[in-house]
Amino acid sequence: MLDNLPLTDGRLSQDLIDRYWEDGYLFPIPVIPPAEAAAHRAALEEIERDWLDNGLPQPLNTYKRVNANVVLPIAAELARHPAVLDVIEGILGPDILVYAAEYFIKEPRTTQIVSMHQDLTYWGLGATEGLVTAWIALSPSTPASGCMDFVRGSHKNAILPHEDSFDANNLLSRGQEIRVDVAPEDKVAIEIHPGQMSLHHGLTIHGSGPNTSDDRRIALVVRYCRPDVAQEVGDVDYAMPARGTDTLGNFRHVAAPTAPFTPEALALYEDIRAAQAQVMMRGASGKSAGAMYETAQG
Ligand SMILES: O=C(O)CCC(=O)C(=O)O
Numbered sequence: 001m002l003d004n005l006p007l008t009d010g011r012l013s014q015d016l017i018d019r020y021w022e023d024g025y026l027f028p029i030p031v032i033p034p035a036e037a038a039a040h041r042a043a044l045e046e047i048e049r050d051w052l053d054n055g056l057p058q059p060l061n062t063y064k065r066v067n068a069n070v071v072l073p074i075a076a077e078l079a080r081h082p083a084v085l086d087v088i089e090g091i092l093g094p095d096i097l098v099y100a101a102e103y104f105i106k107e108p109r110t111t112q113i114v115s116m117h118q119d120l121t122y123w124g125l126g127a128t129e130g131l132v133t134a135w136i137a138l139s140p141s142t143p144a145s146g147c148m149d150f151v152r153g154s155h156k157n158a159i160l161p162h163e164d165s166f167d168a169n170n171l172l173s174r175g176q177e178i179r180v181d182v183a184p185e186d187k188v189a190i191e192i193h194p195g196q197m198s199l200h201h202g203l204t205i206h207g208s209g210p211n212t213s214d215d216r217r218i219a220l221v222v223r224y225c226r227p228d229v230a231q232e233v234g235d236v237d238y239a240m241p242a243r244g245t246d247t248l249g250n251f252r253h254v255a256a257p258t259a260p261f262t263p264e265a266l267a268l269y270e271d272i273r274a275a276q277a278q279v280m281m282r283g284a285s286g287k288s289a290g291a292m293y294e295t296a297q298g
Contacts, residue, residue, distance in 0.1 A: 001191060004030040010083055012090030020091060020199060024155030025206075027190050027198035031083045031136065037194035041138040041218060043074045044103065047260060057266060058273075065171075067272055068220075069101035069240055069256070071265045076101070076256035079222045080242045084134060084197070088224050091132045091199065095244030097251060099131065099223040104171065106146050106211035113146070115170055115177035116207035118154075119200075119223075121162050122176065124233030124279035127203060130226035136197040138218040141190070145213040148198070148206050149187035155201035173280060178205060227251070234279040238272045 005016055005028065012020075012029075020026040032040075044064075051060050068075035078084070079101040088096055106112055120127055141147040165175035182205065190198050200206060211217045227246035231237035239251035246253070254272070257265040 001193065002028055004028055004196065007087070010086045012087055017090050020201075023150075023152050024204035025150045025152075025188075025190070025198060025200040028192045028196040029087055029199065030195060031087060031197050032078075032081065032195045034193070034195040037136075037138050040074060040078055040220070041194070044138070044218070047072065047074070051261065056261060057270070063261070063269070064103040064105070066102060067100050067269060067276075068103055069098055069222075070254055070269045070272060071257055071261050073257050073259065075103070075220060076240065078136065078220050079240070080256070084136065084222070085243045087197075087199070088132065088134065089243065092130065092224060092226050093244075095227050095246060096242045097225050097227060097229075097239035097246060098242050099225045099229075099239050099251075101220060101222045104135075104217075104219045104221050106171075106208075106217040108211060108214050108216055111210045112169055112171050113210055114148070114172055114206075114208040115165065115167075115175060116149075116151075116182050116205055117162060117172060117176050117178055118157075118159060118203050118205055120202040121159055122174065122280050122282075123202075124231050124237070124282075125202075125225070125229055126232050127159050128225070128229050129201075130229040131202045132224050133200050133202070134197050134222045134224065135190075135192070135200070136220045136222065137192045137194050138220060139194060139215055140213075141192050141217055141219065142213070143189050143191065143209070144211075145215065145217040146209045146211040147192070147217075148190045148200075148208045150190055150198075150200060151182055151186050151205040152188055154205035155203040157203060157205075159203065160205075177207075180205075182207075231279070233282065234275055236275050237279075238275065
């Protein structure tokens, strides 16, 4: 287990910021106390118990996996946690939007994987430098539990060709995978523990293996962007203000929910779902955009 990276008053030093831009990722970054991560996990698991069969318009998994911050106060709160934003500010500057927050969960002893991909491939945001992902561990994420693997420096590539497998064993929406073989020795295992997070650039090649452990592998994965990032494919896109200002109007602003699954939040969720599914699934064949979007984004 690697030592925590040293933060300075909770912020990234210039050395660490330079390392992020050189490698395309950074970890392990201590952001919240392990007890706070445990409390978040307990709150999520309470929602899983209370809402599984509670008449929601979409399966509960859809809400956890795509834009959880729109319907779940706990996801919006952690995504806008001051300690997390203090770190993100080192990468994006003072004006920060939450583009999306998603729970990536692998159940104990399951075979689901995430194929090697670049996040920005299907989001319609272009090959922007203005988006960073924070992967906040809520349980141990280790090679045994299927932690992410990153390819160092791979964010210096353009968006590479991807192929869609639509494999049910893949946590990604299209089962998308880069058409380049990544040698095992080029993969850096991103082991992190509850309360720590990793950051990765939107073009960093990454994926993850199965969870062979006896615990759930749970993370809240938050995509942050600057207000100058813009949707280039769809007609409209949405983001939740987190820090600073946004005077550019590239995103419709989403308010943080006040309670789980309010009628207003569920209605907004459907609007966002429709807009983003149209972008995500362009060019996909075999399955309808809506059906795939229910499975996952990413
Ligand atoms: O959680 C995982 O294993 C993969 C997550 C991922 O692809 C991402 O955060 O972009």
